[in-house]
Amino acid sequence: MACLQGGDYPAALRCFEVFLTAEAENTAAREAAARAAERMEDWPQVARHWLELHNADPTAIGPVRRHVAALFKSQDWLAAKSFCDRATVLHENRHRMEATRYRLRILLERGDLPAAEKLTTTARQDAPVPSGLILALAEAWLAAGYACRALVLARTAPPSDDPERAWLIARALGQKQAWQAARITLEPLLNGPMATRARLALARNAAAQKDEATARRHYEAVRQDAPDHPEAVAQLARLAIADRDPGQAIALLEDHGKALTPARRAHLRARAAHLQKPGAGREVFEALLRSQPRNIALQIAFARHLREIAALEEARALVDTALEAAPEHVEALRLRMAILRDANASDDLQLAAAEAALAQLPQDAGLLHAVGGLLARKDRDAGAAFYRSAIERAPRSAVLWRNCVYHTWMCNRVEEARRLADQALERLGAAEAATLADVAWIEQAAGRLERALRLIDRAVRAEPSDIRTISRAVDICMEAGSYARAWSHLEMLDRLQPERRSPGMAGAAARCTAAFRAVGRASASAQPMVPAPVPGRFPDRLFDAIAACSRPNLSPGRSGILVLTSNLGAGGAERQVTYSMQGLSDRGPGAEPVTLAVNSLDPLQGNDFFLEEVRSAGIAPVELAAMHQGGAIRGLLAEAPQHAEAVRTLSALPPKIARVALPFYVLCVRNRPRVVHLWQDAIAVAGGMAAMLAGVGRIVLCTRSTRPAEIRRYRRFLRAGYRALDRYAGDVVIVNNSANGARDYENWLGLPEGRVQVFYNGYDFAAMNDRAAAVPQGRLRAELGIPPAAPVLGGVMRFSSVKRPDLWAKVAIAAARRQPDLHGLIVGDGPMRQEVMDHVARAGLSDRIHFAGRRSPVEPWMKAMDMLFLSSVTEGLPNVLIEAQAMGRPVVTMDVGGAAETIAPGKTGLALGEAPPQELGRKIAKLLADRPRSAAMGRAARQHVEARFGLSRLIEDLGHFYGPRTGPANKGSTPLC
Numbered sequence: 001m002a003c004l005q006g007g008d009y010p011a012a013l014r015c016f017e018v019f020l021t022a023e024a025e026n027t028a029a030r031e032a033a034a035r036a037a038e039r040m041e042d043w044p045q046v047a048r049h050w051l052e053l054h055n056a057d058p059t060a061i062g063p064v065r066r067h068v069a070a071l072f073k074s075q076d077w078l079a080a081k082s083f084c085d086r087a088t089v090l091h092e093n094r095h096r097m098e099a100t101r102y103r104l105r106i107l108l109e110r111g112d113l114p115a116a117e118k119l120t121t122t123a124r125q126d127a128p129v130p131s132g133l134i135l136a137l138a139e140a141w142l143a144a145g146y147a148c149r150a151l152v153l154a155r156t157a158p159p160s161d162d163p164e165r166a167w168l169i170a171r172a173l174g175q176k177q178a179w180q181a182a183r184i185t186l187e188p189l190l191n192g193p194m195a196t197r198a199r200l201a202l203a204r205n206a207a208a209q210k211d212e213a214t215a216r217r218h219y220e221a222v223r224q225d226a227p228d229h230p231e232a233v234a235q236l237a238r239l240a241i242a243d244r245d246p247g248q249a250i251a252l253l254e255d256h257g258k259a260l261t262p263a264r265r266a267h268l269r270a271r272a273a274h275l276q277k278p279g280a281g282r283e284v285f286e287a288l289l290r291s292q293p294r295n296i297a298l299q300i301a302f303a304r305h306l307r308e309i310a311a312l313e314e315a316r317a318l319v320d321t322a323l324e325a326a327p328e329h330v331e332a333l334r335l336r337m338a339i340l341r342d343a344n345a346s347d348d349l350q351l352a353a354a355e356a357a358l359a360q361l362p363q364d365a366g367l368l369h370a371v372g373g374l375l376a377r378k379d380r381d382a383g384a385a386f387y388r389s390a391i392e393r394a395p396r397s398a399v400l401w402r403n404c405v406y407h408t409w410m411c412n413r414v415e416e417a418r419r420l421a422d423q424a425l426e427r428l429g430a431a432e433a434a435t436l437a438d439v440a441w442i443e444q445a446a447g448r449l450e451r452a453l454r455l456i457d458r459a460v461r462a463e464p465s466d467i468r469t470i471s472r473a474v475d476i477c478m479e480a481g482s483y484a485r486a487w488s489h490l491e492m493l494d495r496l497q498p499e500r501r502s503p504g505m506a507g508a509a510a511r512c513t514a515a516f517r518a519v520g521r522a523s524a525s526a527q528p529m530v531p532a533p534v535p536g537r538f539p540d541r542l543f544d545a546i547a548a549c550s551r552p553n554l555s556p557g558r559s560g561i562l563v564l565t566s567n568l569g570a571g572g573a574e575r576q577v578t579y580s581m582q583g584l585s586d587r588g589p590g591a592e593p594v595t596l597a598v599n600s601l602d603p604l605q606g607n608d609f610f611l612e613e614v615r616s617a618g619i620a621p622v623e624l625a626a627m628h629q630g631g632a633i634r635g636l637l638a639e640a641p642q643h644a645e646a647v648r649t650l651s652a653l654p655p656k657i658a659r660v661a662l663p664f665y666v667l668c669v670r671n672r673p674r675v676v677h678l679w680q681d682a683i684a685v686a687g688g689m690a691a692m693l694a695g696v697g698r699i700v701l702c703t704r705s706t707r708p709a710e711i712r713r714y715r716r717f718l719r720a721g722y723r724a725l726d727r728y729a730g731d732v733v734i735v736n737n738s739a740n741g742a743r744d745y746e747n748w749l750g751l752p753e754g755r756v757q758v759f760y761n762g763y764d765f766a767a768m769n770d771r772a773a774a775v776p777q778g779r780l781r782a783e784l785g786i787p788p789a790a791p792v793l794g795g796v797m798r799f800s801s802v803k804r805p806d807l808w809a810k811v812a813i814a815a816a817r818r819q820p821d822l823h824g825l826i827v828g829d830g831p832m833r834q835e836v837m838d839h840v841a842r843a844g845l846s847d848r849i850h851f852a853g854r855r856s857p858v859e860p861w862m863k864a865m866d867m868l869f870l871s872s873v874t875e876g877l878p879n880v881l882i883e884a885q886a887m888g889r890p891v892v893t894m895d896v897g898g899a900a901e902t903i904a905p906g907k908t909g910l911a912l913g914e915a916p917p918q919e920l921g922r923k924i925a926k927l928l929a930d931r932p933r934s935a936a937m938g939r940a941a942r943q944h945v946e947a948r949f950g951l952s953r954l955i956e957d958l959g960h961f962y963g964p965r966t967g968p969a970n971k972g973s974t975p976l977c
Contacts, residue, residue, distance in 0.1 A: 008292060008294070008295040008296060008297055008298070009036045009037075009039040009040045009296070009297055010036075010040060010296040010297070010322075010325060010326040010329060011294060011295070011296065012032070012033075012036040013033055013036040013037055013040065013042075013045070014326075016029050016030075016032055016033035016036060017033065020033065024052075025056065027053060027056060027057075030049055030052055030053055030056075031049075031053060033045075033049050034046055034049035034050050034053070034066065037049060038070075039261070039297075040297075040326075040329060040330065040331065041073075041330050041331055042328065042329065042330055042360070043070045043071075043073040043074035043330075043361065044070075044074055044076075044360065044361075045328075046066070046070035046073075047067055047070035047071050047074065047076070047079075050063045050066040050067035050070060051063075051067050051083075053066075053067075054067055054087070058087075058088060058089060059089055060089070061089055061095060061098075064087055064089055064090065065098075067083065068080055068083065068084065068102055071083065072105065072143075074361055074363065074364075075109070075361065075363035075364055075365070075394065076362075076363055077106050077109050077110050077363070080102070080106050081103075081106045081110075084099060084102050084103060084106070090102070096133075097130070097132050097133045097136040098136065100119070100123050100133065100136060100137065100140075101136040101137065101139055101140045102140075103119060104116055104119050104120065104123075104137060104140035104141070105140040105143055105144055107119060108140065108141065108144035108146065108396070109144055109395075109396050110395060110396075111395035111396055111427035111428070113427075113428075113429040113431070117431075120137050120141075120153070123137060124137070131157045131158050131159070131162060131165070134153055134154070134156060134157035135153075135154060135157050135164055135165060135168055137153050138150040138151075138153035138154040138157070138168055138172075139168060141153060142168065142171060142172050142175065144396065145175075145396070145434065146431070146432060146434070146435070147172040147173075147175040147176045147432075147434065148172075148176070148431075148432035148433060148434065148462075148463065149431060149432055150168065150172045151169060151172045151173070151176075154168045154169045154172065155169065163189055163192055163193070163194050166185055166186075166188065166189055167189065167194060167197065167198070167201075169185050170182045170185040170186045170189075170198075170201060171201065173185060174201065174204075174205050174208075176434070176463070176466050176467075176468070177208075177466070177467040177468055178465060178466070178467070179205055179208075179209055179497070182201070182205055183202060183205065186198045186201055186202050187202075195225070196222055196225060196226065196229075199218045199219075199221050199222045200218070200219075200222060200231060200232075202214075202218045203215045203218035203219045203222070203232075203235065206218065207235070209497075209500060210500070212239055212242065212243075215235070215239065216236065216239050219231075219232040219235050219236050219239075220232075220236070223236070223256075227256055228256045228258065228259040229259065230259045230260050233252060233253070233256045233257060233259055233260060234260055234264060234268065236252055237249040237252050237253055237257075237268045237272070238268065240252065240272075241268070241271050241272055241275060244275060246272035246273065246275040246276045247272075247276075249268065249269075249271075249272040250269065250272045250273070253265055253268055253269050253272070257269070261297065262288075262295075262297070262298065263295075263297040263298050263300065263301035264301070266284055266285060266288055266298060266301055266302075267301040267304060267305055269284050270282075270284040270285055270301075270302075270305045271305065271308070274305075274309060278309075281305050281309065282305075282306075285298065285301070285302035285305065289302065294325065296322045296325055296326050296329065296332070299318055299319075299321060299322040300318075300319065300322055300329070300331055300332050300335060302318055303315040303316075303318040303319045303322070303332075303335055303339070304335060306318065307335070307338065307339050307342065310342075312339055312342055312343040313343075315335075315339050316336065316339045316340070316343070319332050319335055319336045319339060320336070323336065327356075328360055330357065330360050330361060333353065333356050333357035333360065334357055336353045336356075336357075337350065337353045337354055337357060337370065340353055344604055345604075346604060347374050347377055347378055347604065348378075350374055351371065351374040351375065351378070354367060354370040354371045354374060355371055357370075358370075358371055362393065363393050363394055364394070365390075365394040365396075365397035365399065365400055368390040368393060368394055368397070368400055369390070369397075369399050369400060369403065371386060371390075372386045372387045372390055372400070372403055372404075372407075373403070376403075376407050377605075380407055380410055380411055381411055381800075381830070381831040382831075383403075383407045384404065384407035384408045384410075384411050384413075387400060387403050387404035387407055387408075388404055388408075390404065391404050391427075395427050396427075396428070398424075398428060398435075398438035398439075398441065398442065401420070401421075401424040401427075401428070401438075401442050402441055402442045402445045403445075404420055405417050405420045405421050405424065405442050405445045405446045406445035406446075408420060409445065409446055409447060409711055410711050410712055411711075412710055412711045412712065412801070412802070414446075414447070414711065417445075417446045417447075418446050418447075418448065420446070421439075421442050421443050421445075421446040421448065424438075424439055424442045425439045425442075430455075430458075432462065432463070433459040433460070433462045433463030433466050433469045434459075434463075434466065434468065434469060436455055436456070436458055436459035436462065436469075437455075437456060437459040437468065437469040437472040437473070439455055440452045440453075440455035440456040440459065440472065440473075440476055441472055441475075441476065443455060444476055444479055444480075447711075449476075449479065449480040449716075450480075452476050452480070453476060453477065453480055453482070453485075456469075456472060456473045456476050456477075457473075459472075459473070460473050460489070460492075464492070465496055467493065467496055467497060470489050470492050470493050470496070471493065471502065471504070471505060473486075473489045474486045474489045474490055474493070474505060474508050475504070475508070477489060478508055478511070478512075478654075479654075481537040481538045481539065481540065481716070481717075482537070482538075483511075483512045483515055483516070483533070483534065483538045484533040484534060484535050484536075486508060486512060487509075487512050487516075487533045488533075490505060490508060490509050490512070493505060510651065510652075511651065511652045511653075512533070512652075513652075514648040514649060514651055514652035515534070515538055515539070515541070515542050515649075515652035516532060516533060516534045517648070517649075518542055518545045518546070518549075518648070518649040518652060519534045519541050519542065519545045520532075520534070521545070521549060521645075522544070522545035522548045522549045537720075539652075539653050539654055539657065539717050539720070539721075540717070540720035540724075542649070542652055542653060543685075543689065543717070543720050543721050543723075543724035543725075544720075544724050544727075545649075546649060546689050546692055546693060546724065547692060547724040547725065547727045547728050548727075550692035550693055550695065550728060550729070550730075551695060551729055551730075552695055552696065552697040552728075552729055552730030552731075553695035553696075553697065554697045554730075557672060558672050558673065558674045558696075558697065559592060559593070559672070559673070559674055559965070560592050560593040560594065560595065560671060560672075560673045560674060560675075561584065561592055561593070561594045561595070561673060561674070561675045561676075561677060561962060562595050562597065562667060562668065562671055562673035562675070562676045562677070562696075563577070563580070563581070563594065563595065563596050563597065563676075563677045563678075563679070564596075564597045564598075564599075564624075564660075564664055564676070564677070564678050564679065564683055564687045565577045565596070565597075565598055565599070565679040565680070565683060566598070566599045566600070566679070566680060566682070566683050567598060567599060567600050567601065567602075567605070567607035567608075568598055568601060568607060568608055568609055568610040568611050568614060568621070569605070569606050569607050569608075569609050569610075570606060570609040570610075572704075572761070572879050573679055573680055573704055574609065574610055575610065576679075576737075576761055576762065576954075577596075577610070577679055578610040578613050578614055579762050579763075579764065579951055579954060580762075580954065580955075580958060581594065581596055581614050581617050581619050582613070582614075582617040582951075583762075583951055583952075583954060583955035583958070584955065584958065585617040585618050585619055586617075587955075592674070592965060594619065595619075595622065595667070595671055595673070596614065596619050596621045596622070597621065597622045597623075597624055597664060597667055598621045598622070598623055598624065599623075599624045599625060599659075599660055599683065600623065600624070600625045601621065601623045601625075602625070622667065624659075624660060624663040624664060624667075625659075625663075627663035627666065627667075628659060628662065628663045632663055632666045633647060633662050633663065633665075633666060635666075636666045636669060636670070640669070643665075643669060646665060646693040646694075647662065647665070649693065650662050650665055650689065650690060650693065653686075653689065654717065656682070656686075657682075657685065657686040657689070657717070658686075660682075660683065660686035660687060660690075661686045661687065661689050661690040662690070664686070664687050664690040664691075665690035665693060665694055668690055668691055668694035668696055669694050673696060674696075674697060674698065674962075674965065675696070675697075675698045675699075675700060675962045675963070676688075676691040676696045676698070676699050676700070677700040677702065677958075677961075677962070678691075678699065678700065678701055678702060679702045680702065680703070680704060681703065681708050681713060681715065681718050681722075682715055682718070684701040684702070684703070684721075684722070684725070685715075685717065685718055685721030685722065685725070688701065688721065688725045688728075688732075689721070689724075692725070692728050692730070695730075696730065697730050697731060698730060698731040698732075698733065698962070698963055699725065699728070699730060699731070699732050699733070700733045700735065700961050700962065701722070701725065701732065701733065701734045701735070702735055702736075702759065703734065703735065703736045703737075703741065703745055703756070704736065704737050704741065704876055704877075705736075705737070705738075705741050705875070705876025705877070705897065705898075706740065706741050706744040706745070706874065706876060706897055707744050707745055707747075707748040710802070719748065719749060722734075722749050723749055723750070726749070726751065726755075731963065733757065733961050733963075734751075734755060734756045734757070735756065735757045735758070735759035735961060736756050736757075736758060736759065737758075737759055737760060737761050737876060737877045737898070738758065738760070738876055738877040738897065738898025738901050739758050739898065739901055740876075740897050740898040740900075740901065741756075741876050741877070741897070741898055742756040742757065742758050743756075757961070759957050759958075759961065760877065760901075760948060760949055760953070760954070760957075761877055761879065761882070761949055761954070762949060762950060762951045762953060762954025762955075763882060763883070763886065763945070763949050763950070763951065764951060765886045765945070765946055765950065768859050768883060768886050768887070769859075769886070769887075771857040771859040771860065772857075772859035772860050772862065772863045772887055774857075774860065775860035777860065777863045777864040780860060780861060780864040781864055784825065784850040784852065785847070785850075786823045786825070786850065786864075787821070787823075789821075790821050790822065790823045791819065791821065791822050791823070791866045791867075791928040791929070791931075792822075792823050792824070792825050792864065792865045792866045792867075793812055793815055793822060793823070793824050793825070793865070793866070793867055793868075793869055793924060793928065794824075794825045794826070794827070794861075794862065794864075794865025794866075794867065794868045794869070794884075794889075795808045795812075795824075795825070795826040795827070795828075795868065795869055795870070795871070796826070796827045796828055796858055796861070796862065796868065796880045796883075796884075797826070797827075797828045797830075797870075797871070797872070797880070798828055798829070798830040799828055799829060799830030799831060799832040799833040799836060800830045800831060800832060801832065801873075802872060802873055802874060803830075803871065803872050803873075804871040804872060804873050804894075805826070805828075805830075805832050805833070805836045805871070806832065806835070806836055806839065807871040807917060808826060808836075808869060808871040809824075809826075809836045809839055809840055809849065810839075810917035810921075811869060811871065811917045811920045811921045811924060812824035812826075812840075812845075812849050812869075812921070813840065813843045813845055813849070813917075813921070814917050814918045814920070814921025814922065814925075815921040815922075815924045815925040815928070816845055816848055816849065816921075817921075818921065818922060818925040819925045819928065819929060822848070822925065822928060823848050823849070823850065824845075824848065824849035824850065825849075825850050825852060825861070825864065825865055826849070826850070826851055826852065827852045827853070827854070827855050827858060827861045828853075828854060829853055829854040833851065836851075837851055858883070859883065859887060862883060862884050862887045862889060863887050863889075865884070865889055866889065866928060866934065867889060867890050867891065867892060867924070867927065867928055867934060868880065868881070868884035868889055868890075868891045868892070869891070869892045869893070869924060870891065870892070870893040870894060870899060871894055872894060872896055872897075872899075873894075873896060874896050874897055875896050875897035875898060875899050876897055876898055877897075877898040877899075877901060877902060878893070878897075878898070878899050878902060881893055881899060881902040881903065881909070882902050882945050882949050884941075885902070885903070885908055885909070885938075885941035885942060885944060885945045886941075886942060886945050886946070887942075888938040888939060888941060888942045889938050889941065890908060890909050890927070890934050890937035890938050890941055891903060891908070891909035891910075891941070892909055892910045892912060892923070892924055892927070893909065893910070893911055893912070894911075894912055894913075894914070895911040895912060895913050899911060902945070902949075903941075903944070904940065904944050907937065907940050907944070908937055908940050908941035908944045908945075909937065909941065910923070910927070
């Protein structure tokens with residue numbers, strides 16, 4: 001009991017558990033153990049102990065209530081249903097209302113809305129209907145998040161002056177953020193037996209609105225009746241600390257803090273002490289832990305304080321110590337997750353922490369989301385699959401539904417994502433504004449913006465005073481580009497809560513205002529200083545305005561090349577950026593200076609893969625994300641306020657564009673480059689807007705592959721952005737890394753043929769061959785059991801639908817059946833790998849078709865092949881075909897995208913049209929069997945790619961695109977926007 005009274009709940013629970021092994025029927029010890037577990041928020045343990053107490057006395061209702069509450073807290077709805085069905089005491093008439101409330105809550109949380117509505121209707125059929133039953137039903141709807149439904153029910157409960165009825169109505173109004181109506185409902189309760197509850201609710205509502213003065217007044221009123229009320233004391237101490245009055249907080253805690261748990265009291269005392277003297281908060285905890293070194297609650301509170309003062313390594317070590325003693329402590333597990341997130345720990349570490357917490361609360365929506373998000377960052381397919389299971393565990397979570405839909409959509413499984421969105425509507429329902437708004441949010445993630453707009457309009461019409469719904473309407477309208485519509489919703493919010501815009505809504509209002517102003521400045525008839533809502537789609541209108549009011553500044557003082565890319569991760573485009581930087585830095589004395597800007601170099605995201613290679617070329621990249629966080633924009637405006645209008649205009653762009661465009665604008669202004677070179681679609685549009693406003697004379701837009709139709713590349717604004725850039729008064733050069741891609745971009749953008757020039761990839765063939773020679777191909781063949789003289793058909797790919805690994809396997813099977821000594825070798829990994837392996841096994845060829853997995857470097861594995869086959873359904877300019885030819889290997893490819901551009905048809909490889917796998921396998925087997933011909937094709941392949949795709953050719957092409965150092969006369973003044 002001493003541990004329990006001292007706040008060391010884990011130690012107390014351990015002691016009770018030891019005692020109960022010998023005295024299992026001691027109900028007092030069992031109840032104390034349950035209460036210790038409650039303090040730890042270890043709800044599975046709480047449920048277990050109260051279940052034992054219920055089994056000891058099945059007629060007592062108290063243990064039933066506590067057990068069900070613990071199951072609800074742990075979101076174990078199936079266990080709750082099973083218990084409620086078999087607990088005989090709940091079947092007694094006197095507990096009918098309670099049992100009905102439990103069953104209704106379970107149905108709602110499991111997403112069975114039709115059954116929930118049926119139960120609600122059935123329960124009210126008997127006349128007269130007791131007021132308590134109606135309120136019990138309303139309570140269940142409210143607890144599940146259906147505030148509107150709860151309000152409708154509660155308002156039908158007689159009598160109208162019942163304080164319990166008013167209390168429930170006020171809580172429902174608070175959940176809807178209808179603060180004024182909630183206040184009006186609560187104030188009459190201040191003069192009755194529910195005065196304390198009403199004052200606490202008023203204080204909480206005021207705190208939620210950031211109205212600290214009103215919150216303080218109500219908490220002080222609570223303390224007039226109950227000076228040691230724990231919540232009032234804790235919140236008043238917190239408010240004093242927020243007001244930077246640590247003395248008042250310390251005095252309050254010394255006089256009345258005994259009502260708080262020791263850990264809570266110590267935490268507040270440490271925060272106040274730290275405010276008085278930095279570091280003094282440590283002394284508070286260190287003194288307590290000297291006398292109670294194993295008090296886990298104090299250790300966790302100390303770790304929380306260390307996290308607040310950014311001592312993250314110490315905080316993590318302390319939490320780890322606590323978890324060694326109590327590995328299932330949910331609060332400690334959650335805190336460890338937060339510390340790792342703050343410390344930017346690796347995804348693997350964060351995932352392990354989240355999974356450990358989830359193991360304790362398997363239905364917790366927040367923990368499910370944490371695990372799903374981390375998995376999706378590592379492997380989007382794995383993340384989508386996890387979210388698919390998560391919505392079965394927590395079917396009422398709109399966040400889980402949205403992420404399930406979003407990640408499925410981003411995996412290019414569009415129809416599946418939209419089916420999931422339809423299921424979300426069925427499970428969440430459309431009975432009230434809040435759920436309609438959630439479904440609209442989910443539809444937005446499925447790319448169905450028009451449908452999302454229709455749903456959110458219905459939600460706003462149903463609840464025109466619901467702040468949460470209207471706020472979501474603003475977000476969806478902004479995403480859909482309907483700024484004028486968003487503005488009307490912002491005006492509604494202003495009427496509902498004047499002077500209380502949330503940061504998100506304030507940001508949306510600022511973007512709208514700046515966008516309307518910029519469009520107005522581009523129109524001669526507009527009044528730019530009094531911006532009015534502008535119809536049409538944004539950011540399209542804004543792109544057009546930027547292009548219309550920007551003029552290139554071609555003054556002689558401009559010099560240098562400014563290159564911008566998204567990151568330096570392990571991708572094909574990033575390698576081309578690296579080669580470009582190496583080549584440009586080798587041009588010798590007198591060459592124009594080159595600056596490389598990178599949006600992110602975050603090592604945790606793998607964005608720094610090529611960083612050292614770039615640095616070794618003498619180039620130090622500038623990271624835009626660091627500039628954004630470091631106040632570069634404020635610094636520019638302080639030095640040169642004439643740029644304020646351009647900064648406002650760029651700030652009006654969607655956040656994902658603005659985060660790149662704003663710091664890049666600063667670079668363009670400070671560096672005054674002659675040429676800006678932008679790599680890939682989203683960067684091209686974001687950087688292009690900044691470059692136009694900065695008056696850059698020549699902008700090179702480097703596109704890759706074909707138009708961005710795949711979901712992972714698609715952005716709604718790209719086409720409008722490119723078309724606006726094409727109308728810029730300066731020189732805009734558009735290039736693509738294949739002729740096929742160039743023609744496709746021209747068709748997509750409505751540009752004349754030849755407008756998009758071809759800029760083939762460059763390759764460091766010497767380095768490739770060095771990597772290939774480092775590992776003997778015979779050793780790799782032996783590792784897989786491939787005979788030295790066997791012909792090997794190879795493949796290198798990600799096992800995803802766009803690469804068609806299933807087709808590769810079918811062709812390899814067909815070829816192997818024609819040629820008994822032929823083997824297949826495929827390098828790579830991905831979501832379809834097991835499916836393809838199973839297909840090969842069913843064909844009885846697992847001993848001849850080999851799966852090497854992901855390998856790096858890949859060149860030795862290509863060298864171990866005799867021919868490479870590319871089976872993709874679409875491609876840009878496939879690196880793998882060029883790399884295989886550089887290894888002296890002939891290639892066979894499906895004739896898709898720019899694949900045929902990589903070969904000399906019939907001389908270095910074959911481009912095949914769509915045909916049955918047996919026919920493709922026949923052609924490949926025939927070529928592999930003709931050893932002299934395939935060897936000659938391999939020799940020709942190496943010569944071919946070195947001539948067309950060498951690094952010297954890449955640098956020569958860049959010089960052509962960048963143009964001469966002295967340009968034509970100035971085509972205009974500096975930017976107008």
